[in-house]
Amino acid sequence: MSTQESPEVETSAPKLAADLNAARGHRAEIDGLRAIAVLAVVFYHFGVPGFGGGFIGVDIFFVISGFLIGGILWREQQETGKLALGRFYIRRIKRLAPAYFVMAFTVLIVGALILMPNDFRETAKGVIAATVYLSNVLFFRQSGYFDGAAEDKVMLHTWSLSVEEQFYIFLPLLFLLFARNKTVMLWALGAVFGFSLISSLITTPLSHPAAFFLFPFRAWELLAGVGLAILNIERPDLWRRHQALSWIGLGLVLTSIVLVAPGAGFPGWQVIVPVLGTVLLIGNGQDDNWVNRGLSMRIPVLIGLISYSLYLWHWPVFTFTKYLQGQYRGPGEVALWIAISLVLAVLSWRLVEQPVRQAKALPTWGLLFTTALASVSLLGLSFMVFKADGMPKRFGPQAQVHIAATGDFLQDFSDCYVPDEGPFEDIEVCPIGPKSEAPNLIIWGDSHVRAYYEGLKQAAREADRSALVIWRAGCAPAFDLEKRESAATPAQDAACTTANAQIRKSLREMPHLQDVILVGRWAYYASGHGSGSDAHNTIRLKSDVYGNMTQDALLGTALAATVADIGDLDRTVYILRQPPEIQNYSAPKVARELVHGRLSEQLARRIGQITVTDAKTRERGAAAALARSGATILDSWRWFCDPFLCDAVQGGVGQYFDNNHVTNAAARRMRSVFYPVMARSSQ
Structure with a gap:
């Protein structure tokens, strides 16, 4: 997910969009591109038809982040001969940390009210991993992004934030390592890009989770943006602007959103298409054509401005609502939850992101102290939840048998x-x-x-x-x-x-x-x-x-x-x-539906039984x-059956985790x- 890095825009929120094109150095069309990326992700997650490949919005953000961050670091190093890393990381904290902390604390609060103990424990683990920039590693070690269980992982979306945060550590170190020789640095960037791309192509069929989640296999996407930024700075004359490039880039991006297939074949070669499309759109972004004018319009720009907060909030909204009710009751309800996600994103951007980013008088020590305090508090609270096994005593006795079975694996x-x-x-x-x-x-x-x-x-x-x-x-x-x-x-x-x-x-x-x-x-x-x-x-x-x-x-x-x-x-x-397989039983599902009143105790017992004949x-x-x-x-x-009936509960103790594993x-x-x-x- 992009950090939305751009030169500071001195204006108030109500007139912000109107003044964007006048703001010195601002690339409004990149905000429009962010809007495409974040809406693609949101619509994909909420199951909106026509967005089967919407998850490639994350790849668009990777290229944007590489372009913006790479350009900042390269220009600073070439103009001053050094990198002000302290200032760089302070900017990262101001842009990323406040909204993340609000979202993460909210997830824990809401999770305490509705999540089953095992899911609450795993959510707390996800918060810990995200706070220390390792959630992509955590989810790599668990199941895949495209499986059904993903809907229960409230912090799953933070995997891309961790990839970018690892990039913020890696890229400055690479710049510092080769700071004395521009040619060697360019060769080093190219070598890392090539190694990462080839490794991703090779690893995808061998270990899809590794290729999907881990930074070494995603680094080339960010470095594609870095390379484009360096090219724009060093040799702007090499890029021949033409409106066809923007149309081709837009076509590649939109085609990817519609046609790229989720599953074990991604990222692989498929991700090259949206990355190339994004490079073309950014590289040709300052050409005066219909594509760039459309991307620079008020609505796309406003959505782009709130894209970080929208990305942060839409997934908890989706996972919590699906957790509570199982399935949505049609397109109207899907639209409602998307709208609520947008409202939360606007509030987060206006009340959390913007005040911190525009706080000129905020001292560095105050920012660092507040960030450290929030981090320690978040980590401590999450660790308590994790050590308490998700606090199983929050719920009544009718579900305790199935709750215990859920965690007994x-x-x-x-x-x-x-x-x-x-x-x-x-x-x-x-x-x-x-x-x-x-x-x-x-x-x-x-x-x-x-x-x-x-x-x-x-x-x-x-x-x-x-x-x-x-x-x-x-x-x-x-x-x-x-x-x-x-x-x-x-x-x-x-x-x-x-x-x-x-x-x-x-x-x-x-x-x-x-x-x-x-x-x-x-x-x-x-x-x-x-x-x-x-x-x-x-x-x-x-x-x-x-x-x-x-x-x-x-x-x-x-x-x-x-x-x-x-x-x-x-x-x-x-x-x-x-x-015996108890075909329709799942301890996590039965426990959840009992707790949230969608299942009676009598029906839960019947679900956990099967006749010997069947x-x-x-x-x-x-x-x-x-x-x-x-x-x-x-x-x-x-151990499970009498002459007539097999039961998932024996002696008041759950015997099955799902319909076939004890x-x-x-x-x-x-x-x-x-x-x-x-x-x-x-x-």
């Missing part, structure tokens, strides 16, 4: 590591049980292994059995299978096949290995899709070894071959029967595949299902 993976040599080189393994012995049990599977981890650790301690736990989300523990999953990137799909092939080889190189337990969401792999609340997730299995067959038959064939392959090594193979229908293909495998089946159902409480409760394996002699 965190495990201690401090013992896990990725070996840099040996059979499991580059594969994360988690040792459990006594560490004095070589592991003679492998527990291998998908994210369900992660869900059972606390129970597995306790069972291994009680049985004094040394084991290794290996898991990869969405990856069936079977040999010679390939997958294509809607929730994964092609690189993640390929990594599943590669890892399974390596595990196959590794099992042959473990002389002490005695038993193997396979764990997975078998119904997902057999049917090819999720169920109930995650029915939109799909997975397709194929195999060049086993040929064409139905997916459940392919799973059964692959499991039978896997069991036979491991059995040939004189090892015993066990398969855990997946607990559960077996979902399991039919998986049951046949497991039966065909020839492995010993460990049956988990008795909680830590359930994993510990059902740990005895592993006893027949754990208790086997290691001799």
